[in-house]
Amino acid sequence: MHPAGAPLFQHPAEAVCGREVHAKAVTCVNFLTTTMEWCTLLVMPATPRSTKSRPPNPGSQSALRHLNQQRIIECLLNGPSTQAELSRQTGLSTATISNIVRIMQGAGLVSTEPTTSSGRRALNVRLNSNGALAVGIDFGRRHLRVVLASLSYHIIAEESVELPLGHHAEDGIAAAVDLLDKLLLESGVDRSAVVGAGAGIPGPIDRRSSTVAQGAILPEWVGIHILERLEKALDMPVFVDNDANLGALSEVTWGPHGGVSNLMFLKIGSGIGAGLILNGAPYYGTVGITGEIGHATIHEHGLVCRCGNRGCLETIASTTTMIELLSRGRGEPFGPDKIVSDALARDSATLRVVDDAGLAVGRALGNVANLINPEVIVVGGPLAGLGNLLLDPIHRGLVRHAVPVVGETTHLAMSSLGARAEALGAAALVFQHAGIARA
Numbered sequence: 001m002h003p004a005g006a007p008l009f010q011h012p013a014e015a016v017c018g019r020e021v022h023a024k025a026v027t028c029v030n031f032l033t034t035t036m037e038w039c040t041l042l043v044m045p046a047t048p049r050s051t052k053s054r055p056p057n058p059g060s061q062s063a064l065r066h067l068n069q070q071r072i073i074e075c076l077l078n079g080p081s082t083q084a085e086l087s088r089q090t091g092l093s094t095a096t097i098s099n100i101v102r103i104m105q106g107a108g109l110v111s112t113e114p115t116t117s118s119g120r121r122a123l124n125v126r127l128n129s130n131g132a133l134a135v136g137i138d139f140g141r142r143h144l145r146v147v148l149a150s151l152s153y154h155i156i157a158e159e160s161v162e163l164p165l166g167h168h169a170e171d172g173i174a175a176a177v178d179l180l181d182k183l184l185l186e187s188g189v190d191r192s193a194v195v196g197a198g199a200g201i202p203g204p205i206d207r208r209s210s211t212v213a214q215g216a217i218l219p220e221w222v223g224i225h226i227l228e229r230l231e232k233a234l235d236m237p238v239f240v241d242n243d244a245n246l247g248a249l250s251e252v253t254w255g256p257h258g259g260v261s262n263l264m265f266l267k268i269g270s271g272i273g274a275g276l277i278l279n280g281a282p283y284y285g286t287v288g289i290t291g292e293i294g295h296a297t298i299h300e301h302g303l304v305c306r307c308g309n310r311g312c313l314e315t316i317a318s319t320t321t322m323i324e325l326l327s328r329g330r331g332e333p334f335g336p337d338k339i340v341s342d343a344l345a346r347d348s349a350t351l352r353v354v355d356d357a358g359l360a361v362g363r364a365l366g367n368v369a370n371l372i373n374p375e376v377i378v379v380g381g382p383l384a385g386l387g388n389l390l391l392d393p394i395h396r397g398l399v400r401h402a403v404p405v406v407g408e409t410t411h412l413a414m415s416s417l418g419a420r421a422e423a424l425g426a427a428a429l430v431f432q433h434a435g436i437a438r439a
């Protein structure tokens, strides 16, 4: 068993706060068991993250203190530090660090404890899991969800609003800023208590440039430097990731799968994508674009997909395809909620479409399961309410197309986090960087 937050692995370094920072392993607890099963989650060194400091508003003392506090928080988001280390990392004098740390401590943002460093007495500073808050933002094609959570994994406030189809990135980001301000106001939380924000978008993010890559469900967002835009709008450290990756992260942090080292989260929505936790760490591949299972070929002569190929999984099992199939001759188009309600009401056409989709998903999962042998595959997205109506055909497809022992031992489950999974995972990005595991 490892003490919480103990560094277990050394990882390729990334430069933050003007120094080399090594990834730290975070220990998380399977909180549903009493046997305290432990797994390790690597803090994600590759999560797109801006290191650009914002200039202070000249002439304003409070703006300067805000900027200095942000610089200290950015360093503490990489784990606890002594005041001397903070001084080295930020370039601020030890007196300034000591002064700001005292103010932050008074506001409940950080806690301190005596320690020794190079044989000298020192004061270790860490973000306070009760006083400091993180924001999780989930941008969807038609929705925006913002959660405000404490670093001790309590949700302080959350709200979801609809966004117009085809909205531009700037409009989505402005809506997120407004919604966060509203939540802060309603919950009586001072903005200075928020140490950072995580954000998820339904599309691949090229980690080399932190831009939204081709293939996004939000085509209007492609090419946007999402990280820079969000940091500027929110005025706080920001971490971004793909929505399916955040779903996977939320299942092993907020959800019931904390003890699972190899987990796949499959999001079935307007698009289909997967997030992977492999050997206890989120898997990002080479440029950060992984889990594009929605474009696995299922029928070579099938329908043309938005990616340009034919017969991709999305042309059979995305909610967009299912709605198209089911709205023929029914007049007004409808949303995924109606797929769930009609299937639960045993509408035969809906049941058939759901069954076909599940079988196709299971087939694609069989190939992935053969490759990575996951312990759990969690299905999330707006169809989670279908329960076994969707899980059963997925299981049939998985068992048919995976090698027997893999098919039989892969546990399939619906996400218990529902529509909140991605926003909670986004908040967890901040916790992970701060080295805070669920207790």
Ligand SMILES: [Zn+2]
Pocket (backbone or CB within 6 Å): 294, 295, 296, 305, 306, 307, 308, 309, 312, 313, 314
């Ligand atoms: Zn495709």
